[in-house]
Amino acid sequence: MQTEATLAQADVSDLDLVTRCQGGDTEAFDELITRYRTRVFGMIYNMVHSEQDAWDLAQDSFLKAWKSIKRFRGRSSFYTWIYRIVMNVTIDWLRKKQVKGGGSEFDDSIQLKEIEPASKTVPKSEALPHEMIERREVRARIDKAIAQLSPEQRAVILMKEIEEMQYHEIAEALGCSIGTVMSRLFYARKKLQNLLRDVYENI
């Protein structure tokens, strides 16, 4: 529920809020969280395929952002800056998980929950049961295909195709060169084309 204060803050730029955060204003940071929590959560979810892990990693990312907000110089947008933190936290977590070999990357339990696979991009309509099953199967195929990419490739393809970020923004968020971004995008696309062609050609 939006209060008058939050409505008034809607016109305030990210940079203004960041400046207030740097002065220790937690309410300003709260506003930044409200603006970006859904996108950050969604991005992480598509990387880790688990709601609980995405929640925890989003929390860790925002907490880290708060602790290092004084180092934000404003050379990039706040969104790009927080994405860099999100990517560091998430890629680090994925690498640790790979090293530990902790279970399957793909969380099948997610499929049993009430998730609308296309809820963010397609106007919601009442899907028939068989359509729901089909959607879940498609989503499962995509998740499995993405799980076969390296954490960096996942990040790049999701930022490009889902977030529609520019090469330089992705490079900034990942702390690498634009050439590296394009190269990772090349291999990520090739891999996903091979793994998913039969799915997207039939839809």
Next chain:
Amino acid sequence: MKTFEEKWTSWLDGQLSGRELAEFEASLPDKAAAEAEKADARRLGVFLKRELGAPALTNEEFFSHQLRDRIRQSSAPSAPREAKASTWWTIPRLLWTGTASLAVFLVFTIFVIRDKNPAEESQYLTQILNARVDPVVSPNATVSMFEVKQDRVTVLWTEGLQSLPADYAAK
């Protein structure tokens, strides 16, 4: 100098223009196949965009509330806790523990040494045990030893000796 992968990605995303575009397209061995792959990659992009909707963050307010709590906790002064933790394994405490361990070790060692003092053994017994009974000289010889620790007495019982061992001499 861009690699092929970089040029291909730029071309696919419509980022090449002018001379760079013309040069790249001229370098393609099969332009029709490349165009088909470009279309295929774009289909993949559209497909991912459409299907990859993350589940909505259902408890948004709780998310923010939990985060506020964590921020408050992280900002709270933690000096007393650190001070308390840092006093536990200080150098004096380590030294004290080491000295106590050494004292316990020494006490146990002294007990063990006292209990097994070889000087308390009889000289005779030592001598006789070291001597051997010659089976040719005393074929029926048997030697038995009895020891009563409580009274600190050891009895050596010999039977069937034809003669005493040559090196045995009562002192």
